Amino acid sequence: MEAAHKTLKDAAGLAQLCASVETVFASGNLDEAAGTLANMRRCLAVVGEVPEFASVKRELEALENRLDGMVQTRLTDALTQRKVESVQAFRAILLTIGRYNSLEQQYSKVRLKPLRRLWDEYESSTDGVGSGKPFIEWLPTFYDQVLLTLEQELKWCMTCFSEDYSRLISKLLIDTMSSIQTSFTARIEASITPAQTLQRPPLNIILMLHNITSSFAKNVERLFSAADHQEMMRVLKAVYSPYEGYKQRYGELERVQLSSNLSSLDLKGAVQRSVGSRGVELSETVQRMESSVPELITFFESAVERCFNFTGGSEVEALLRALDETMIQYTSSLHEVLKSLRPVCGVSQVFDSTKKDSLDGSINKGKGNQDMIPEEEEWVIVQGVLQLLTVAESLSGRLSVFEASLRGTLSRLKNQLPGSREDGANALLDIAGLRLLDAPDKARKLASLVEQATDPRFHALAHASQRVGAFVDAANELVYEVLISKVRVRLADVASMPVWSAPQEDNPYALPSFSAYPLPYVTSIGEYLLTLPQQLEPLTSSMTTSDTSDDINEEGQYFATEWMFKVAEGATALYVDQIRGIRNLNERGAQQLSADIDYLCNVLTALSMNVPAVLSTFQQCVGATREQLAEFTKGVGPDLDGPTVRLVCKMRQVLVE
Secondary structure, three states: OHHHHHHHHHHHHHHHHHHHHHHHHHHOOHHHHHHHHHHHHHHHHHHOOOHHHOOHHHHHHHHHHHHHHHHHHHHHHHHHOOOHHHHHHHHHHHHHOOOHHHHHHHHHHHHHHHHHHHHHHHHHHOOOOOOOOOHHHHHHHHHHHHHHHHHHHHHHHHHHOOOOHHHHHHHHHHHHHHHHHHHHHHHHHHHHHHHHHOOOOOHHHHHHHHHHHHHHHHHHHHHOOOOOHHHHHHHHHHHHHHHHHHHHOHHHHHHHHHHHHHHOOOOOOOOOOOOOOHHHHHHHHHHHHHHHHHHHHHHHHHHHHHHHHHHOOOOHHHHHHHHHHHHHHHHHHHHHHHHHHHHHOOEOOOOOOOOOOOOOOOOOOOOOOEOOOOHHHHHHHHHHHHHHHHHHHHHHHHHHHHHHHHHHHHHHHHHHOOOOOOOHHHHOOOHHHHHHOOOHHHHHHHHHHHHHHOOOOOOOOOOHHHHHHHHHHHHHHHHHHHHHHHHHHHHOOHHHOHHHOOOOOOOOOOOOOOOOOOOHHHHHHHHHHHHHHHHHHHHHHHHHOOOOOHHHHHHHHHHHHHHHHHHHHHHHHHHHHHHHOOOOOOHHHHHHHHHHHHHHHHHHHHOOOOOOHHHHHHHHHHHOOHHHHHHHHHOOOOOOOHHHHHHHHHHOOOOOO
16 A cells, blocks of 8 residues: 555656646756656656556657757857866766766767867878878877877866766777778878889888887876776777778788798899809809898798787788798799709709609619719809708708797787686787687687697698798709719710620730729719718808707718718619610620729728618629529529529520529
């Protein structure tokens, strides 16, 4: 009964208020009008379901709008004249009728005008009325003036609106940035147009502008220290909003930047070909290749820095794609340079790297178009081409170190992901957090990438490692072809030499026969192989210049020894292949071949190499008498190669039972 009595009383009160509200409005007393409307809403909340009062709700909203409009006109004047008491009174009225948003909107509208005038001043400067500064020079001045204005407004608002000053200042800055966003983007475009006209990458200019904005954002954070986290995020997103379109296109912009960097590397600026200049051309070209490697890695490191400065790492996937594509472009250029160096080195024919010289006879049959290189240039060319190994080693090593560093950088990015750590509120105030909070799909993909980066086997640059490996193989192949080319030339026609089947000369006077001496072709090869340690010595030095420790020194020596063995094994394989091509081998030819093989075996021993079983079998078979050779076929021992024994029997026309 008490509730019913209260409801009837509220209904009676609502009816009375509805009857008197126009009189209150006519009096011009806004405080009383606000109180009346507040009482009407309270009563309406109690009796709102009564049919007689169904239309009162619409009338009440119309009355609140009417009072709101009356207050806003006077609030504008009070804000403009900075009348604290009047503004506070109007604020109280708006709060009474639940129209606080009107206060925010009106405050922002009034205070935004001078800030917008500051921005529009630049338009006049481009017409010759102002200073005429480039936008990138003018922007810091604008930000300074905005900060000064905000500081003044903050002090005034703290006096006038002690409870919600932070919210009002935040809205003012957000609305200001929103009002100039389109114009801001247009000015960025105007700033980068001259660079594009001159075919220069625009990313650097965008980054310079972004850095200026970042400095402003840090000052804003300090100024708005009382703002809550969500409010601060809205402010910072508004500050950075003009750059969002460029951040979405970051991958494209970075590829243009890296491509421009890559074009600055002069890999083909060697001297023009002239008589006696091959060695100089090769040396200069290889030096350019070698110096380009650290420059490339510097470009990559700068790209990583740009990505994190500009996007906070949120576009790291686009960065990795850009780096990968750039490395592919770079290694393609290196391959072209290698191809151009082949004729310079006297190795014109491109050999298939999958068909290495081997001791089982499956060798590359090509002789190559070995140009005639003057003797005095051979040493210079060999020394020049050996430096390709240093280039390959440097590129491979530096890429591995860069990828390891990149994995570490990706791991640290985990702290910027939404919900990644307990103090994530602070983390999300960085650029990455601001962007990823509204992009959950991108955040998930980035989180997956970061998780993969914790695996040391993860290749941040998926294709780059493969392409660098292919270049290393190609460089090794060219070095090998240069080192083995002299052997190829000397052995080119050994199988068809007439000495192997030349008829025995008549000896009517029974003169004593002398032992055969090694022929010039094999002594030339042996002498060349014996000079390899000396030729490879500079390679050992180039591998140890950066570190004089014993381990590094041993590594360089091992590297040089490995190449010496590789060339000696290749020369042996070529020689064995030529021997296999001999069709007829008479007794005199067998003696000569035995002397040649003995000489080469001694050279291999002097180089601390084991004589291959195939060559050792040839050595024993051609040095044996026909009777001994026939005995070899009856029971081939473990130190003899059966197919080789039968081949020599065929050469010497020894019947095999």
